[in-house]
Amino acid sequence: MPRILLLHTGGTLGMAGGYPSALRPAAFFKTLKARVPELFALADIELELFSNIDSCEMQPELWSRMAAHLHRRLPRFDGAVVTHGTDTLSYTASALSFMLQGLPHPVVLTGSQRPLGEIRTDARLNLIDAVTAALRGPREVCICFDSHLYRGNRTMKVKVAEYDAFESPNFPVLGTLGVDATFAPGLKARGRFRLREKLEHRVFLLKVFPGLDPTLPLQLLPHLKGLVVEAYGAGNVPVDASLGRSLRPLFAEAQRRDIPVVVVSQAYRNGVDLTLYESGAEALGRGVIPGGDMTASAALVKLMHTLAYTRGREQVARAMFRPLAGELTPPPRAG
Ligand code: ASP
Numbered sequence: 001m002p003r004i005l006l007l008h009t010g011g012t013l014g015m016a017g018g019y020p021s022a023l024r025p026a027a028f029f030k031t032l033k034a035r036v037p038e039l040f041a042l043a044d045i046e047l048e049l050f051s052n053i054d055s056c057e058m059q060p061e062l063w064s065r066m067a068a069h070l071h072r073r074l075p076r077f078d079g080a081v082v083t084h085g086t087d088t089l090s091y092t093a094s095a096l097s098f099m100l101q102g103l104p105h106p107v108v109l110t111g112s113q114r115p116l117g118e119i120r121t122d123a124r125l126n127l128i129d130a131v132t133a134a135l136r137g138p139r140e141v142c143i144c145f146d147s148h149l150y151r152g153n154r155t156m157k158v159k160v161a162e163y164d165a166f167e168s169p170n171f172p173v174l175g176t177l178g179v180d181a182t183f184a185p186g187l188k189a190r191g192r193f194r195l196r197e198k199l200e201h202r203v204f205l206l207k208v209f210p211g212l213d214p215t216l217p218l219q220l221l222p223h224l225k226g227l228v229v230e231a232y233g234a235g236n237v238p239v240d241a242s243l244g245r246s247l248r249p250l251f252a253e254a255q256r257r258d259i260p261v262v263v264v265s266q267a268y269r270n271g272v273d274l275t276l277y278e279s280g281a282e283a284l285g286r287g288v289i290p291g292g293d294m295t296a297s298a299a300l301v302k303l304m305h306t307l308a309y310t311r312g313r314e315q316v317a318r319a320m321f322r323p324l325a326g327e328l329t330p331p332p333r334a335g
Pocket of ligand 1: 010011012013053054055056084085086087088111112113
């Protein structure tokens with residue numbers, strides 16, 4: 001029988017009644033056996049309790065520990081399933097995708113909108129599909145949810161109270177689990193299985209909005225090692241000094257302090273193109289790094305990761321341009 005490591009971290013899937021009441025580890029395994037007996041027909045499942053938290057409590061230190069744990073344990077299995085709350089699932093999937101390089105087996109994250117013990121729960125199907133994907137899907141960090149397999153670092157939680165909670169706006173699904181389960185080949189394997197679990201935590205995600213007082217983010221800069229700006233549309237931000245809210249001084253100060261600034265879009269689909277409008281070109285001139293079609297969460301976690309392994313703004317820019325785990329569509333080559 002193939003072997004699957006099932007690492008439980010928490011979330012609605014393992015909760016009972018209203019939060020904070022959660023299924024205890026023993027109760028969770030018992031409920032799992034009672035509610036999803038098929039799981040144990042698919043594979044020899046080894047359950048491990050990593051944590052039992054609402055995913056709003058998930059932190060970068062826990063991503064590093066989780067990655068180290070998976071790096072140690074995964075080679076003894078045919079795949080891993082990580083159960084996790086949906087709120088920060090995309091962040092955790094992004095972190096694991098950057099930290100676990102050259103995966104020998106799939107790592108599939110899943111969760112649910114209704115707890116496993118409840119009637120009409122989506123946890124049963126999500127778990128069965130996640131184990132199926134961990135056995136037959138691509139060797140990547142994926143999210144399996146509502147009959148679809150997604151590249152984890154491309155996802156966004158888009159719904160709070162419907163079962164199809166995740167989408168991957170800029171990248172096709174990696175698998176469909178309908179009557180038949182079909183999977184795409186996924187990323188090409190690159191090198192040996194390596195753990196890169198370090199992160200620089202001193203980063204910030206700034207969403208631009210009409211009325212943003214530019215002096216506020218300016219005051220944050222001395223405390224930061226990197227900044228992600230969620231700009232409008234193609235990557236625009238206000239730069240007209242006569243209107244009093246130009247972000248030009250922020251970019252200039254970041255450049256002076258050698259703090260990398262990555263720009264991503266607030267728009268749901270496509271990505272930034274800083275050459276399109278004057279405002280974007282102005283930012284480019286200030287050394288701002290275009291984040292392409294990365295989601296804001298993937299860009300933020302990638303910046304944390306890149307800053308921990310790379311020195312200097314130029315080097316960070318180069319690393320941010322280069323796809324590390326399929327999180328970014330490389331711009332077409334000129335000519
Ligand atoms: N608040 C929960 C969590 O992220 C939501 C869920 O799991 O769906 O842990």
